Amino acid sequence: xxxxxxxxxxxxxVFVTALVVGTAFGLTARQSGLTVVETSATSLIVFAGASxxxxxxxxxxxxxxxxxVLTVVLLNARHLLxxxxxxxxxxxxxxxxxxxxxxxxxxxxxxxxxGWFRRGHRDLTYFTVFGSLMWCAWNAGTLMGxxxxxDVQDPQRYGIDFAITAVxxxxxxxxxxHRADAVIAVVAVLxxxxxxxxxxxxxxxxxxxxxxxxxxxxLGESRE
Amino acid sequence: xxxxxxxxxxxxxxxLMRSLPLALTLRGTAPPWLRRYLDALPIAIxxxxxxxxxxxxxxxxxxxxxxxxxxxVVAAAAWRRNLLLAVTLGVIAVAALRAVGL
Numbered sequence: 001x002x003x004x005x006x007x008x009x010x011x012x013x014v015f016v017t018a019l020v021v022g023t024a025f026g027l028t029a030r031q032s033g034l035t036v037v038e039t040s041a042t043s044l045i046v047f048a049g050a051s052x053x054x055x056x057x058x059x060x061x062x063x064x065x066x067x068x069v070l071t072v073v074l075l076n077a078r079h080l081l082x083x084x085x086x087x088x089x090x091x092x093x094x095x096x097x098x099x100x101x102x103x104x105x106x107x108x109x110x111x112x113x114x115g116w117f118r119r120g121h122r123d124l125t126y127f128t129v130f131g132s133l134m135w136c137a138w139n140a141g142t143l144m145g146x147x148x149x150x151d152v153q154d155p156q157r158y159g160i161d162f163a164i165t166a167v168x169x170x171x172x173x174x175x176x177x178h179r180a181d182a183v184i185a186v187v188a189v190l191x192x193x194x195x196x197x198x199x200x201x202x203x204x205x206x207x208x209x210x211x212x213x214x215x216x217x218x219l220g221e222s223r224e
Numbered sequence: 225x226x227x228x229x230x231x232x233x234x235x236x237x238x239x240l241m242r243s244l245p246l247a248l249t250l251r252g253t254a255p256p257w258l259r260r261y262l263d264a265l266p267i268a269i270x271x272x273x274x275x276x277x278x279x280x281x282x283x284x285x286x287x288x289x290x291x292x293x294x295x296x297v298v299a300a301a302a303w304r305r306n307l308l309l310a311v312t313l314g315v316i317a318v319a320a321l322r323a324v325g326l
Contacts, residue, residue, distance in 0.1 A: 010307050013315065038227055045235035055234060065230045072234040076241055078269060083245035085265040090246060102243035107273055114266040115307060159319030162290065165277030166297045166314030172271045173301035173310070181267050188268040189275030196279045208272035213264035217257065 003125040007112070011130045013163040014108050018049075018137035019144075020160060025052055026145020032060040036146045043142040047135065048106065051075040071202060078206040082110040086127075089117045093124065104131030108164060115171040180219040188212035289321035 001009070022043065029039040034056065046052055051072045058068045083105060090098055101124070113127035176182050192208035200207075254262070278286060278294045297314035304310070 013308075013311050034227070038231075042231050045231050046238055047235075048238050051234070051238070055230070059227065059230065065226055065233070068230050069233045069237060073237050073241070076238045078272075079238065079241045080245060081265060081269055083242055085262060085269060087245050087248075088262065092249075095247060098246045099243055102246045103239065105242045105246075110266075111270045111273065114270065118266075159293075159315045159317075159322065161281065162293060162318040163311055163315050165274055165281075165290070165294065166311045166318075167307070168270050168274035168277060169294050169297040169314070170301040170307050170310035172267055172274060173298050174305050174307060175267055175270070181264065184264050184268050185271035188271035189278075192272035192275035193279035196276045197285060201276075201280065204276050205269065205272045208275065209265070209269035212268040212272070213261050216260050216264040 003116070003121065003123050004129045006116070007126045007129040008133065011112060011133060013160070014112070014130075014167055015133055015137040017160055017163045018108070018134055019141040021049060022138040022141020023145035024141075025049070025056075026142040026147075028053065028145075029056045029142075030146050032056045034059075034146075036143075039146040040139070040143050043139050046072070047103070047138065048072075048076050048079075049138070074202040074206075077203070078107075078209055079105060081206060081209050082107075086110065086113060086117075089113070089122070090124065097124075101127065101131065104128075104135050106131070106134055108167065109134055111168050111171050115175060118171075118175040118177075180216055183219060184212045184215050187215060288326040289318050292321050292326065293318035 025043065026039055029042065029052075030036070034042070042052055042055065046055070054071060054075060055068055058071065083102060086105075090101065109127060109131040112130050116126040172185050176185060188208045188211075191211060192204045195201075195204035195207060274294070278290050280286060281290065293314050296317040297310050300313045301307070301310040
């Protein structure tokens with residue numbers, strides 16, 4: 001199977017989710033008073049799911065612009081870690097290509113891409129195809145929700161809202177190579193869940209993701 | 225006006241965080257401790273995303289359905305190492321567990 005086909009076959013539950021959640025974003029943004037153009041522009045310019053919902057909510061409540069931007073930065077700071085983590089796989093492709101890959105770097109694209117690299121593949125096609133289709137699904141969903149405003153079937157009833165979390169969990173299990181990885185993963189799960197339950201939603205993932213790998217120094221296993 | 229300034233600033237900030245580590249080209253080789261840290265980083269971030277997703281959905285602490293379904297995903301992925309199978313089972317499991325009221 002070619003990398004592009006694999007990205008589509010493995011990625012479709014995530015694309016469906018992005019389409020549905022994107023539609024929900026379009027609806028929410030319109031109900032919060034944004035125009036169709038403003039709603040779509042938000043998805044095109046920011047292209048970061050959770051932080052867009054938070055943005056729209058803060059805009060609606062009249063929060064000052066610097067506070068909104070700061071919140072978005074905190075929510076998306078994890079992307080710094082993700083970009084650093086995939087840097088070794090990106091190698092020496094042209095700067096233009098790297099800047100293009102950065103634009104489609106989402107949680108989902110990062111997780112799926114790492115899942116692909118961990119299976120020993122070295123091509124960037126999988127990541128590119130997956131990231132581009134995620135972008136299409138999110139922006140198409142946003143536009144549909146903003147324009148039609150029709151009722152969205154309750155995604156919770158079908159469990160499709162859980163697909164993204166399931167993707168993350170499965171990629172961790174498949175990607176774990178040795179005991180140190182497993183310990184780090186369990187610690188990251190617990191720290192992120194604890195922080196989020198404690199109300200520190202904005203920084204939960206970036207703090208847990210940045211701290212857990214420090215354990216690799218203590219676990220001291222030989223690599224590979 | 226305030227809307228556009230906010231969206232453009234948020235978009236630029238988000239893009240800078242995504243692109244800076246990819247745009248930089250490191251000269252020479254990274255020290256061993258940094259290589260080790262970066263090597264462990266991807267799994268830690270994805271695990272953190274999974275943990276956060278299982279703990280809270282839509283601002284509400286999740287119940288037994290999400291935890292049960294997450295365990296089903298872990299078991300399926302460990303058993304077959306097949307991403308699509310594990311995700312499909314997870315979605316079915318969470319829908320079934322929610323249907324029985326968990």
